[in-house]
Amino acid sequence: MGLSDALAKYAVDQAHVLLVELPGHWLTRVAAEQHIRERGWLPVSTPANADVLAVCGTSGPEMTAVVARLWDQMPGPRARVEIDAPHLAAAFDRAEAELLDVGGQQDDSRSRAAVPDGEPHRDEHREVHHGGHHRGGHGGDGKGGDTDQVGRAQHAGMDHHEQGGQGGNDDHGGMDHSGMGHGGHGAREDQDGMERHEHDRQGGMSHGAMGHGGMGHGAMGHGGMGHGGMDHGAMGHGGMDMAPAGIPLAQGGEDRDGLEMDVLHLRMGPVLPHWPAGLVLRSSLQGDLIVDAEVTLVDARLPCDQGDVSYPDVHHRAARRCDNAAGLLALAGWDDAASRARRLRDRLLTDRDARKAAEGLARLHRRIKRAWLLRWSLRGVGLLTEADLARLGLPGHLRGDTCDRLLCMIERATADIAGPDGGSSGASDPVSIVKVCDLVRGLDIATARLVVASLDLDPLPAASEVAHA
Amino acid sequence: MPDTVTTVPAGWALAAAAILGLLATFAAVLDGVFTARAAGAGPSGLTRPFGELARLMRQRRRTTVAADTLLWRIGSSGLLFMALMIVTVVPLGEWTLFDLDVGVIWFNAMDVLAWAFVWLTGWGANSVHSLVGGYRFLAHGLAYELPLMFALVAPAVAASSLNVGTVASAQADLWFVVWMPVAFLVYCTGVVAIAVWGPFTPALGSDIAGGVTAELSGADRLVFQGGRYALLAAGAAFAVPMFLGGGAGPVLPGWAWVLVKTVALLAVFVWLRRRLPAFRPDLFMEVGWLVLLPAVLVQDLLVAVVAAWRA
Amino acid sequence: MYSGAAAMALVASVAVAGLYGLHRLVALAPDALTVLPFQSGWRPEEHALSRYHVRWYLATLLFLAFDVEMLFMYPWAVVAAELGATAIVEMFLFLGAVFVAVLWAWREGALRWV
Numbered sequence: 001m002g003l004s005d006a007l008a009k010y011a012v013d014q015a016h017v018l019l020v021e022l023p024g025h026w027l028t029r030v031a032a033e034q035h036i037r038e039r040g041w042l043p044v045s046t047p048a049n050a051d052v053l054a055v056c057g058t059s060g061p062e063m064t065a066v067v068a069r070l071w072d073q074m075p076g077p078r079a080r081v082e083i084d085a086p087h088l089a090a091a092f093d094r095a096e097a098e099l100l101d102v103g104g105q106q107d108d109s110r111s112r113a114a115v116p117d118g119e120p121h122r123d124e125h126r127e128v129h130h131g132g133h134h135r136g137g138h139g140g141d142g143k144g145g146d147t148d149q150v151g152r153a154q155h156a157g158m159d160h161h162e163q164g165g166q167g168g169n170d171d172h173g174g175m176d177h178s179g180m181g182h183g184g185h186g187a188r189e190d191q192d193g194m195e196r197h198e199h200d201r202q203g204g205m206s207h208g209a210m211g212h213g214g215m216g217h218g219a220m221g222h223g224g225m226g227h228g229g230m231d232h233g234a235m236g237h238g239g240m241d242m243a244p245a246g247i248p249l250a251q252g253g254e255d256r257d258g259l260e261m262d263v264l265h266l267r268m269g270p271v272l273p274h275w276p277a278g279l280v281l282r283s284s285l286q287g288d289l290i291v292d293a294e295v296t297l298v299d300a301r302l303p304c305d306q307g308d309v310s311y312p313d314v315h316h317r318a319a320r321r322c323d324n325a326a327g328l329l330a331l332a333g334w335d336d337a338a339s340r341a342r343r344l345r346d347r348l349l350t351d352r353d354a355r356k357a358a359e360g361l362a363r364l365h366r367r368i369k370r371a372w373l374l375r376w377s378l379r380g381v382g383l384l385t386e387a388d389l390a391r392l393g394l395p396g397h398l399r400g401d402t403c404d405r406l407l408c409m410i411e412r413a414t415a416d417i418a419g420p421d422g423g424s425s426g427a428s429d430p431v432s433i434v435k436v437c438d439l440v441r442g443l444d445i446a447t448a449r450l451v452v453a454s455l456d457l458d459p460l461p462a463a464s465e466v467a468h469a
Numbered sequence: 470m471p472d473t474v475t476t477v478p479a480g481w482a483l484a485a486a487a488i489l490g491l492l493a494t495f496a497a498v499l500d501g502v503f504t505a506r507a508a509g510a511g512p513s514g515l516t517r518p519f520g521e522l523a524r525l526m527r528q529r530r531r532t533t534v535a536a537d538t539l540l541w542r543i544g545s546s547g548l549l550f551m552a553l554m555i556v557t558v559v560p561l562g563e564w565t566l567f568d569l570d571v572g573v574i575w576f577n578a579m580d581v582l583a584w585a586f587v588w589l590t591g592w593g594a595n596s597v598h599s600l601v602g603g604y605r606f607l608a609h610g611l612a613y614e615l616p617l618m619f620a621l622v623a624p625a626v627a628a629s630s631l632n633v634g635t636v637a638s639a640q641a642d643l644w645f646v647v648w649m650p651v652a653f654l655v656y657c658t659g660v661v662a663i664a665v666w667g668p669f670t671p672a673l674g675s676d677i678a679g680g681v682t683a684e685l686s687g688a689d690r691l692v693f694q695g696g697r698y699a700l701l702a703a704g705a706a707f708a709v710p711m712f713l714g715g716g717a718g719p720v721l722p723g724w725a726w727v728l729v730k731t732v733a734l735l736a737v738f739v740w741l742r743r744r745l746p747a748f749r750p751d752l753f754m755e756v757g758w759l760v761l762l763p764a765v766l767v768q769d770l771l772v773a774v775v776a777a778w779r780a
Numbered sequence: 781m782y783s784g785a786a787a788m789a790l791v792a793s794v795a796v797a798g799l800y801g802l803h804r805l806v807a808l809a810p811d812a813l814t815v816l817p818f819q820s821g822w823r824p825e826e827h828a829l830s831r832y833h834v835r836w837y838l839a840t841l842l843f844l845a846f847d848v849e850m851l852f853m854y855p856w857a858v859v860a861a862e863l864g865a866t867a868i869v870e871m872f873l874f875l876g877a878v879f880v881a882v883l884w885a886w887r888e889g890a891l892r893w894v
Contacts, residue, residue, distance in 0.1 A: 373745055444751070486792070531815055532813070554792065594828075619853070622857050758882055
């Protein structure tokens, strides 16, 4: 196996790493990014392109399922490590050794079934097998209740004018998944359950109706139990073949011009590059336009409000601003400036020379200000006036469009390292994540991502912290 | 500078493909070096494409649940095919593989295939991220393609021919890039867009987790990414006879000048990616139709007037 | 004359096929693994293959009009210099007329969709 070993050696020199950041572990993620860059490895955004799955922090039950699914999607050779800051190098060394172990990788590859794992049963089996976790601790009821809170908060100010006419479809009253005996299907059923809870309380509102047809099918796929009692007639589909591989087909819904168009549901987060850790945005898409959105926190019991997350010191606060700026620049497609912001962030974390850091920040600020192409592409994106800020209860530093907010991030970082009197970011109120869905509704994915990145969020608290609060 | 080009035996296709492969490798190495320099840490990036080659050759291929596999694979391997077909009509000094009367249209016909191939790669995966990426590319296509076509017309009008060799030899006195700079810039924009490169990367954007490439692994990813570099190289090579005087130049033989000019333009393309933010398709649509299109039409008018006046 | 292009098509096919063949030999496993598409770690709620809402469809119609126009432009390019003023005036009057349509479509918002 000389060739395989040689190939493995070359390949591992630049392994690609999918970093999964858990809430409260952004410093670990930053340290990991730094470390893998020094190794000559690369961070990537999808499991398809990843060799190493690096989980920063310890995951709760929901996150464990997510990570297991990502692990299943990695093509192999693959290695998986849980990392935390002091033991980074050792963990990545272990991953490297695993990737170099040709025999072990071949065994792993052989043990994986090359058949579709689309069927929910199969999927669940595999996850339990790989992840070794149990969904039992999920607490379906508690979750449903939590989500209701979010539901209420986020739907209060929602404008559903386009969808008003479809109220009749939303007849979920007679359906009860939890009573159908799918206890073994864990998270998926829980999610369905929680979504339905919301819709029950929203009465005639139907943005869910499009997607819920699909859920009905999913349920049928579990063994055809009790679908006699469910009325799917209004949605115009009825056969099992409408759900190849256990996944239903997209259903139509009216777009803003009253045309019937298919609606896709896409969850953004928790594992997505340049996305706030722990945030999940379930969006209903028509084309790439977000017609509706709901926001939750992964593994969180109280998703509504977080306290101020304490940073070890002001340099960390400034570094966070740079990290956010780097994410926004990367989403805007300007890789060079993103790298620069990331280097600045790393310098702020390692080298405490405030003067040098201030110089770097000033340079970046100048560079962004001079970049007319960037300003043109961010101009007017997610414009928030004083009135909008007051209405949504957002802090003052978010005034203006995405470009203004980008510059403001750098200014806040500069103020932070200038000293306690200049410090600005500590004084402002934290952005409540529930606002995110109000901001992205009606945008396309690209601008929605830019807007979310421009909110300059502080790290969301770790699930455990919230639970104890 | 010969007036006509000689058609070489078909066996030289292998050599042409090898040259394109080397140019694509050069582009990949250069991009690796630039990326490593911007990151400011880690190895030089010189060997990055080779490591990536080893990695992808070792990596298992994947398919997704209920994927449209045939169309998906046609799409991902199509870019490489396009690039190779484009270089058949590019004369290397005095030699060409395919001395077509309508070589300019041949290029046009090949470059339009990108629409199908990139979109199919996005469609086939049965993944929302890929699908959104595929349609983003089409939206870009609507904006860059017409200006690109009109940019190709300008040298053809000036040379009164659609034969690439004739266009090249018509520049003996003055390179077309000098008196039709707008057409040249628009052409370069088009090439970069076809290769889903530089500012035209929203189809592969990190906001949609890699978009069209989100589900590609192993050999499938290799041919797609290799195809992008090859397209960039083929586009740079085609610009040489169209705008940069073909093999014209002092001291060195014609073929060497073609390669030197290609490498120089290719390096600019690779470097450009780092300097510019991405053009969002919705914003670029207006730029394409209301800035690039009229600009290149005016350019065509000027070229036609000058050509008629000279005749 | 076409042998060069045919040979290149062959080279391209052999190159791609060879790459896939080599991959089969050296990859961890020769067959493809079937997985779920990536959705931030969640199960997809429906198949992505669907009627995608392209909100720029008006621009496609505009494109079509201009694209057909290109068919005239290429033969014209060869003879424009020879025929002189008449050919140029006719072609650019035509192009001008089509471009007025672009301006009208722009005013109607066909190039904006978000």
